[in-house]
Amino acid sequence: MRTINKEDGLAPRVPYMNAAADGGRTDNNTLSIVLVFFDVRERSITVAIRRSIEGLLSSLQNELPQPLNLSIIYRDNPPIAQPEHRRDEFHRIMHGIDGSIKIGITEVGLCDPVPPSRYLYAIDCDNHASLLSLHRFRQESTGTEQLLQRLGKGIVKAFGMACGLYHCNDQGCFLTYHMGELDFDTNMYVCKRCRADFVHALQSPGTASGETAHREPRRFGEVIPILARS
Numbered sequence: 001m002r003t004i005n006k007e008d009g010l011a012p013r014v015p016y017m018n019a020a021a022d023g024g025r026t027d028n029n030t031l032s033i034v035l036v037f038f039d040v041r042e043r044s045i046t047v048a049i050r051r052s053i054e055g056l057l058s059s060l061q062n063e064l065p066q067p068l069n070l071s072i073i074y075r076d077n078p079p080i081a082q083p084e085h086r087r088d089e090f091h092r093i094m095h096g097i098d099g100s101i102k103i104g105i106t107e108v109g110l111c112d113p114v115p116p117s118r119y120l121y122a123i124d125c126d127n128h129a130s131l132l133s134l135h136r137f138r139q140e141s142t143g144t145e146q147l148l149q150r151l152g153k154g155i156v157k158a159f160g161m162a163c164g165l166y167h168c169n170d171q172g173c174f175l176t177y178h179m180g181e182l183d184f185d186t187n188m189y190v191c192k193r194c195r196a197d198f199v200h201a202l203q204s205p206g207t208a209s210g211e212t213a214h215r216e217p218r219r220f221g222e223v224i225p226i227l228a229r230s
Contacts, residue, residue, distance in 0.1 A: 030068070034073065036103070048151055050070075095129065102125075104129070107135060165194060
């Protein structure tokens with residue numbers, strides 16, 4: 001499988017973290033966050049997603065005791081003949097990528113196996129990994145600006161899934177449950193309680209929990225501790 005490690009101009013440029021454009025190792029105390037773009041070559045999309053994550057991490061940095069490292073890598077989509085096998089194959093690939101928290105981004109559509117069948121915005125890959133699918137965002141957005149705005153919110157939701165945070169009850173929060181595209185348009189912020197949950201998940205390895213008073217119960221099994229790289 002071909003891996004592209006860097007695209008000119010896309011290396012993180014903010015001072016809050018140790019930047020590594022190739023997913024490389026920094027030090028033992030660094031929490032590594034990896035964005036994996038699977039055949040996503042449209043620069044406006046990769047930049048919007050990266051900047052959204054950078055903005056969130058920058059806003060949390062002063063509350064975190066350890067440094068963060070944001071890495072960006074590029075890979076081809078895996079050849080998957082049967083749509084029902086897409087989830088399992090992406091799970092396998094994401095589990096094999098080095099990093100503390102990993103978020104994949106793909107153009108491939110991911111169907112919900114539970115009726116009524118529909119395409120999903122993102123899926124949990126377990127082991128502190130998630131996957132954002134651009135397929136439904138593209139179907140439901142009427143222009144590039146609207147698409148980028150929704151993806152900027154969707155990637156924060158996918159990051160929350162990878163951290164073990166699920167479905168905030170605040171309808172204005174990026175981490176609320178999304179039934180359709182209009183739900184993204186009403187999301188305006190990461191609420192204070194979700195910010196606190198992000199900080200807790202990132203600064204307290206082994207104690208992350210997505211079940212709080214303002215959040216619906218996790219739907220995909222138990223939360224696995226987030227481990228800094230060794």
